[in-house]
Amino acid sequence: MDGHDIAALNDQRDRLLAQRTIIMTALTDEDAPEMGVTPLISYDGGLFIYPSRLSSHVRALLTRRHGQFLLLEDEAAAQNIWARKRMKFNASIEDISRDDPLFGPLCEEFAKRHGPTMNLIRDFSDFHMLKLTPLSGVLVTGFANAYAVSGADLVITEHLKAG
Amino acid sequence: MDGHDIAALNDQRDRLLAQRTIIMTALTDEDAPEMGVTPLISYDGGLFIYPSRLSSHVRALLTRRHGQFLLLEDEAAAQNIWARKRMKFNASIEDISRDDPLFGPLCEEFAKRHGPTMNLIRDFSDFHMLKLTPLSGVLVTGFANAYAVSGADLVITEHLKAG
Numbered sequence: 061m062d063g064h065d066i067a068a069l070n071d072q073r074d075r076l077l078a079q080r081t082i083i084m085t086a087l088t089d090e091d092a093p094e095m096g097v098t099p100l101i102s103y104d105g106g107l108f109i110y111p112s113r114l115s116s117h118v119r120a121l122l123t124r125r126h127g128q129f130l131l132l133e134d135e136a137a138a139q140n141i142w143a144r145k146r147m148k149f150n151a152s153i154e155d156i157s158r159d160d161p162l163f164g165p166l167c168e169e170f171a172k173r174h175g176p177t178m179n180l181i182r183d184f185s186d187f188h189m190l191k192l193t194p195l196s197g198v199l200v201t202g203f204a205n206a207y208a209v210s211g212a213d214l215v216i217t218e219h220l221k222a223g
Numbered sequence: 224m225d226g227h228d229i230a231a232l233n234d235q236r237d238r239l240l241a242q243r244t245i246i247m248t249a250l251t252d253e254d255a256p257e258m259g260v261t262p263l264i265s266y267d268g269g270l271f272i273y274p275s276r277l278s279s280h281v282r283a284l285l286t287r288r289h290g291q292f293l294l295l296e297d298e299a300a301a302q303n304i305w306a307r308k309r310m311k312f313n314a315s316i317e318d319i320s321r322d323d324p325l326f327g328p329l330c331e332e333f334a335k336r337h338g339p340t341m342n343l344i345r346d347f348s349d350f351h352m353l354k355l356t357p358l359s360g361v362l363v364t365g366f367a368n369a370y371a372v373s374g375a376d377l378v379i380t381e382h383l384k385a386g
Contacts, residue, residue: 080298081307085248085256085291093248093256095293095311099304114384128248130258134297135243141262142340144244148258177305177366203340221277 061219064207069216072201073209076131076147077102080174082109086120086127094120099174100131101166106212107192108156108166110178114186122188125153129192140203149197149209156189163189224382227370232379235364236372239294239310240265243337245272249283249290257283262337263294264329269375270355271319271329273341277349285351288316292355303366312360312372319352326352 082100085093094117098109111118121127133145156162166189171178181187194214199207208218245263248256257280261272274281284290296308319325329352334341344350357377362370371381 080304083246083258083293083295085258087254087256091250091254093250093291095246095248095258095291097293097295097307097309128256128258130246130260132246132260134299136297136299140340141243141337142344144260146260174304177303181305 061216064219066216069199069201069207072145073147073199073214073216076133076145076199077107077214079131079133082107083130083132084109084111084117084121084127085130086117086124088116088120089123099170101169101173103166103169104162107151107194108170109190109192110166110170110181110187111190112181112184112186113188118188121153121190122155127151127153127192129194129197143200143203143205145201147197147199147209147214149194149214151192151194154191154193156191158189160189224379227382229379232362232364232370235308236310236362236377236379239296239308239362240270240377242294242296245270246293246295247272247274247280247284247290248293249280249287251279251283252286262333264332264336266329266332267325270314270357271333272353272355273329273333273344273350274353275344275347275349276351281351284316284353285318290314290316290355292357292360306363306366306368308364310360310362310372310377312357312377314355314357317354317356319354321352323352 083097085095096117098111130148138144167182197209206220207216210217246260248258259280261274293311301307360372369383370379373380
């Protein structure tokens with residue numbers, strides 16, 4: 061990573077992690093990819109989502125315990141629409157049960173970050189609190205500027221030729 | 224579809240089709256889903272993208288001739304972040320060759336809609352002009368407001384319980 065401004069790249073990554081929502085895809089039982097989008101929080105060093113299993117991609121995440129995720133800057137924020145800043149990563153999924161001591165604080169963080177809808181859906185049993193643990197992925201900061209990211213902390217490890 | 228304002232729903236669908244970019248996922252040779260995002264145009268009644276096969280999801284689209292696609296309003300535009308307006312659909316893929324009479328006009332439309340980057344990448348042979356033909360999908364216009372869409376014209380056919 062010689063010749064790269066690591067602090068600036070870490071900042072780009074962290075801005076993407078501060079997006080309000082994340083796009084997800086997982087394989088259904090029929091081995092078809094299914095996509096969705098859902099609010100995201102960072103809490104205690106981890107990434108959490110709270111989607112409903114009424115959606116087929118959420119059932120797929122629950123079954124596979126694995127998915128691919130995409131953080132994407134808004135179109136309106138993109139300097140060049142051909143190179144929207146984004147980070148995609150594969151992650152393992154852990155289902156946090158409703159009697160886990162973390163469940164309450166996580167719900168409060170969702171309400172704080174994403175508004176009162178959380179208070180409405182908190183007790184809906186079709187919603188699942190899922191922890192994402194990133195394994196590996198790619199950060200794209202511009203045209204032909206792609207970097208490998210690795211591990212739960214999404215450490216930037218390598219400049220890539222293609223994203 | 225009695226009791227639904229079809230004109231308003233068609234308008235919501237058409238606004239999503241006017242997004243500048245589309246998110247795509249396809250299955251790699253290892254049956255893993257791979258995601259990406261790329262500019263989109265509508266031309267002559269069809270939907271077209273021009274991505275590079277240097278990305279694994281694009282190679283997967285080219286191999287499978289099928290993918291899942293997601294049009295998503297910006298976070299900043301969302302009235303409720305738990306229910307970003309979106310439309311996802313499965314589509315078949317057709318590769319428009321560089322000597323097809325459509326190739327030139329499509330490139331011009333990309334340049335018109337998405338700026339001069341197209342003039343730079345037009346002759347890069349790793350980029351492919353792909354036509355998407357939607358098969359079926361889901362339009363989500365709000366919390367618990369999901370509708371089935373069908374066919375190449377994404378006709379709204381049914382109100383669904385979950386999206």
